[in-house]
Amino acid sequence: MKSSTAYTSIRKRGLHLGLLPEMAAAVNPSTPITLDHDLDTFPEAGRRLTVARYAEYVDDLAARLWAAGVRSDDRVVIYKTANADHWMLAAAVSRIGAVVVNLSPALDARTVGVLLQRLERPALLTDGAKLDLLDGLPLQDLTRRVITSAGDRPGTVSLAGLAGAPRVRPVVRPIDEAAVITHTSGTTGIPKLVVHTPRTQGLRLVPQWRLLSLLRKKETVAIHVPFVHSRMVAAMSLALLKAHPVLLMREPDPAEVAGHFLEHRPVLIEALPNSLMEWEGLAEDPRMPFASVKVFSSTFDAIHPGTMSKLLGASARPGALFFQIYGQSEVGPAVGRAYFRRSAHKANGRCVGWAMPMGAARLRVVSRNGSPPSEKNPGFIEVAWDGLAKTYFGEQERYDTQRRGEWWRTGDVGYRTRFGCLHMLDREVDMIPGVRSSLEIEDVVLSRLDELTELVVVRGPDAEPVPVICTADDKPVDPGRWRAAAADFPQLADPVHIPQAELPRTATLKVQRLELARRFEQRLEERA
Template sequence: MLLQRIGNRGIRLGTLFDRAAARYPTNVLLLDHDLDIAPERGRVMTMTDVADLAGDFASRLWRAGLRPGDHAVIHKSNAFDITLLAVAAARIGVVPILLSPHLDGGTVTALLRRVDRPHLITDATKLTGSLPDTVFALTRQVLLASGTDERATSLAELAGAPRVPALELPYDHPTLVTHTSGTTGLPKLAVHTAYSLEARYRPQALATALMRRREPVAIHVSFVHSRLFTALAISLLRGFPVAVLADADPQRVSQLFARLRPGVLEAHPNTYLSWEELASDPLEPLSNVKFFSSTFDALHPRTVRTLIGASRRRTPRFGQIYGQSEIGPSVARSYGRHRSPDADGRCVGIPFPGMTGVRVVSRDGRRPTPSSPGWIEVRSDGRIRTYLGEDERFQGQADEQWWRMGDLGYRTRWGCLHLMDREVDEIPGFGSTLSVEDQLFSRIPELTEVVIIPTEEGPPRPVLCTRDDRPLDREVWRTAVADLPEMAEPEQWRQADLPQTATAKIKRLELARLVGVDGALGRVLEGPPDEVAGDEPAGDSADEPDAERA
């Protein structure tokens, strides 16, 4: 296979850590967990250490027989070594395919069939737990990142492999594959190239460009999300110390941030929602944050106000990005202390000049409005190349250079894009469910989640969660909804019982099914918290970001 160096065209995933080490060898990467592939390395590494580790495991993969153009599915327990192994694979020209640790064995098996006998990198925990024996017949070989199994080869056994030089495929060749949510079926496999990742890098580099000095950057993003790779490139190639978190628990995060004092935060919106309590933490873990960055979703206004208010910096900013796994960041806007998100409703921002374009296509022949929103479509060089094994499906959603997001909205005369609803979540005659949910969050401080779902008969039903699962007073609820569209009596659930993606977003269609199949899964507000039941695990049975939004 022809290999070539591509200069600065595209994100060169395989040499990311090498280039960061060449520029800032003593810069550090901090983890809140041990690496499964190298626990002896500890939780603080220099860029030289990280580059050496990636080079080491690239050589082990080469010794195991992986070659340029091969596919390597990485599905292992949740840790940063998912990212390290992806970089190691790309370093020798192998295309890494990242599958969420939360996927069930049946979904993983189905996706392995779609790839056509790839190499599988997993661990003993997955092999003896969720993965069926059929994975051995569907793959060329099974490699273990940790643990042992007589049917697989341990990467630990390949230690000491001769180092191989870094290789790079052409910039328009597949370099990374991630998967979509699968909320309406089996997840799709999104194929990224070096060129498309570079197009996503440019608009997102704003977060560190606003910083006058190199301050710590803290990142809590799914290890199988394409955003993590651009976030790392933005930070490490500019010499910013980076902390990568696997655990979003507010108590653990408070202790870490109190020591680290990050200047930049990057996280998914639902993570920020759970971090609202950090604003009142006596350790003031958010006091030094100058820039909050949200990954591809619209945030609830209450969350934005709360977190900005916790910063002691003179001019903290909250950057909100709307986009999708298939297209990357599309539009953005920022908030400060004196620019309330409440004033603009569901405005998610404007396109990046010279990099992205947005249009809203009418559904009824008239100009899209709040009462009659249209289909949101985006144009960007960050668009994926195809769906692996499903190019016809990909082409069906593309209109030449335009990509249909699966969302409904409209644009104001000033060009601001307003996001109203997901197409599949639209409730005819109700208006924007997202807007109503925003208002409920602002009016009821105790809420930690609220999702409005359709019912077969009658008005839609809110499903809600509160801090510490405390019962919500009925009078508080009635006051909050007095001037809102009609809704059925709400059900209160434990947060952990809601069906969620790996990025902590609620799977609305699955939740609607659960509520519709068995209303006893939730409870009406008067019942005590311990009466909530749920038969779905907290986590992701077939789900990673499909359309990255609120």
């Protein structure tokens, strides 16, 4: 099968996660998949697979899940220790026609309990470490059955004990019915469960397929994305169907990352913005671990221009670019923009891009107060296309409050320039009186103070903008340097310096700004 044939099939029939490994193997069975860790479900597999072997493992796991009692239309929650086998298990669940529910291993027991209840007694696929964490929950009431992906526990069904189960024929879910459920980042509380269908997942590949088409040679694609995220579905699908060797990474440590990049020489790196910030120091590594990279890609959050500039400067490839996609779980890729080596450092970090070519999402900015949206009067950012998520599972009314006909209100505010570029200024819930854009302040000050590893502007107890700063090794920032760097923003309160480990984060490493602000308010109340 040609990759173009597989792509055409997905555009017409939707993306079925359970069929994807088999389709990729038909394109090229020898496409390599390299891991930076061992698989929990198949520890004997080692760290170097082929896509054909990968597809075989998925078929095997599908048979075991069927033998464990999972059937088509069942909802199966996968909540386990972070491991690349999560994606294999998700494909196996999908292969027998069940609905995959991916929960981040970073979620706490209370949150998992709430989501299990919302899902109306799903099957739970987990492991010993997570069962220990969930020990206080009434799992027998919250779930239909509990299956362990590795190891064995009383009262559970072990996949390991079902090795050799008879293979079953794949079941294809209807194109517009729920197929995969992921969750939002939870920056404002309990995450929402986002329902994706084969159609919506397939459509989301369209604009990104063109980006990968820029890579003529079949060089390695490095992916460092949470295995549970909806972005992982797209990243793996695109790379495997294009028959690119894949380096699938879990570990964020810069020293380990550098070793893998030096060995595999990726042409494209897909990673979280915060991971890329953490790897900035590798740009100074004399071994040049980024030398082979043609494309850096990030889709989760706006990234600071300084980070992009450092990474691009560390590439030895002519025409290297950083491609940023603005979107969210509910809408997929909405707009995009390429940054280049000579101009990235001068880029306006709030300009997140333009609408992508035909077949992708449409965009508009709607007034918040009756006056036309502009730089001084930002409006609500809305997106429309057939790639929008179907609903929030168990919260249809909540979904409907953000859906206006074909248009989805993202929760972000911004404006469009006369050239059509979307400027995203802030999340609506994070806006601070007297501050045009907290994100803009962070971009500017971070670019002026190399000693900062993180800067987050949050609303203080009296609605004042409080800059929370972190530094390498927690070294103090010189007050004079801070005043000079923040001189353009006199409304800022004095900076609050905390260890970076104390920043509350989501599963995709976004800072939970509301939680951070709440902690400051709580500290003041405790001192009063």
